[in-house]
Amino acid sequence: MAQVQDEWSLTAELARLELDKDEALILAREAERMRELFLTMSRADVDKLEPTTNALELNNRIRSDYVDSFNNVESLIEASPEQEDDFFLIPNVL
C-alpha cells in the first residue's frame, strides 16, 4: 500500500495538488479503485482502431489570422480579485 500511496503522492505533486494526510489516504484509495476500473479496458481488442479525439470527426474552423482589438479589457481586470491601475494584483511570492 505504501508504494501505491507514493505513486499517488507523486501524481498529486505533478498536478500541483497539496493534500492533507487524511485526504491523501482517502483519495489514494478512491483513485486506486478507479484505476482498477480503468484497467478493465485492457480486455478490449483495440489494435486496429484509430483514436477518437472529436465526436463529430469534423475539422476545426479556424478564423483568419488578422490583428484585432479587444474591447473588454476593463471588465476583465475588474473581474480579478485584486487590481491596481491596469494590472492584476497577485500575492507577493518572491
Next chain:
Amino acid sequence: MPQIPTIWSGVLSNPERKESYARQVREIDKNIGSFLSYNPDLTGSDTSEKKIFGGLPIAVKDNIAVTGLPLTCGSRILENLVAPYTATAVQRLEDAGAVVVGKTNLDEFGMGSSNENSALGTTVNPWDKERVPGGSSGGSAAAVAAGLVPLALGSDTGGSVRQPANFCGVYGLKPTYGSVSRFGLTAYASSLEVIGTLTRDIDLMETAFGIMSGIDENDQSSVSSDDSDLSIGDVSNVVMLSVAKDMLDNPVARAYMETGEALKAAGYNVTEVSLPSLDLVVPAYYTIATAEASANLARFNGIRYGYAPDFAENPAELMRKARHEGFGREVKLRILLGTYVLRSGFQDQYYGRAQKIRTLIRKELASVFSSADLLFMPVFPTQAFLKGDSEMDDFKQRIADVFTCLANLSGLPALSLPVSVENGLPTGVQFMAPSFGEQRLFKVARDLKDVFPLQIPPNYLDIGSLV
C-alpha cells in the same frame, strides 16, 4: 409573435403578477435551494416586444457565463467571480427576449450526480426533500420541476442534464456535440460536453434549441445541422437496449418496459439490441473526462484564475495552496486521475486505449443506427437516492453513468423524458438519435406525451394561480 406558453404571457404582461411571481419563487426556493443567486429583473420584460421569448424567465447553471452575474461553478475557488461576458447560448436566448433570473446550483465544476459536491449550497429534490435532485445540473432540474422557471440551461458532460431531469420528472435534452456553442461554458471535459435544456414543455424545448443552436465564431468546434443530410424522415424503427435485469431497480425497470409497450401501441416497430462494449463505456468515459479535466482545471491556480491564498513562499506553493483550499474532494480526485492517465509511460495504457474504445463504441452505435431511427434505454439505474446514501457512494454513482455517458462519448443527441411516478418519485427513459437527429427526439416525446403526462411535485409553483 411570442411563442412562450400562454400562461406565462399572462404573468409577464402584468407588473403586479411579475412581482408576485418573483416573491413566490423566493419563498418556495427557501426549501429547495435550486438557485445559488436569484436576481430577477423582469421590469424590462414585456410580451409586446414582439420577440419569440418576450420576457420569459430562464435559469442558467452556474458554470455558464452571464454578464454581471456570478460564475461560481459551485466551487470555492471561483466563489467571488462575476462573469464579464455572456455565453453565446444565453445571448441568443436573451436576444430572443428571454430574461435570466438566476444561476442554479451544481456539483462543483459539473463533477457529480447528486449536487452534493457543490461547495456553495444544498439543493434537494422537489419530490422528496430527503433526496438528491441529481446532478450535476441539479439546481436547474429542481427549479424547473418546482415550476420556478419554465426553462433552464444545464451542461451535459456525462449525463448532467438528463440524469437530474430524470430524478426531478422533467424533460432534459443533451444536443448533438457542437450543435450548441460552448463559448461561455466553463470547460470541464471539452470533447464530451454540451449545453442542454431542461423544461416541462417539449414545444418550448424545441423552440429554445432552435434559437441556441448553430455555428458560433467564438467556438471553433460549433457545427450547423446544415452540415448534415439527416432528415427526420419516417421515424418508425426504435431499438431498445438490452439491459441485464439486475442492473435496474424495479421502478426503473417497470418504466422501461412500459415505454416499450407504449411505443408499440403508438405504431413504432420495437426491437431489442445489445451493445457488446457497454461495460467499457464507464472506464473509457472516466479516463477521457478526467484527463480533459486535469488539463482544463490547470488554469485555476491562484494566479491565472480564482481564489489565491494570502501568502506563499513561492509561485509553486501559491498554486498548491490555492488548489488545496479552493477545490473540493471530487474535483481533486478527478484531477489526480486525469494527471495519472496522462503521465509519461501510462498514457498509451489508459488515455490512448480509452480513445480507441471510444472509436469502438461509436462504430457499434453507427451500426445500430444503420437500421434504426432511435435507440432507447434507461437514464439511471435508480430513482433519486437519499442524501448521503451510503448505498450509493461516489464510486457507484460513477458506475451508474453507463447509460448517459454513451451519448457523450459518441457525440449523439439524447433526450430523457418522464414516464411514471412510483413511491412518490419520478422515473423515466432516454432516447438517442443519430447526429443532428433532435427532431426525431422531439417527435417521439410528443407521441408519448399523452401516454405519460408530466406530473407535479409537492410545493409546485402553479403559474396559473397568478393569472
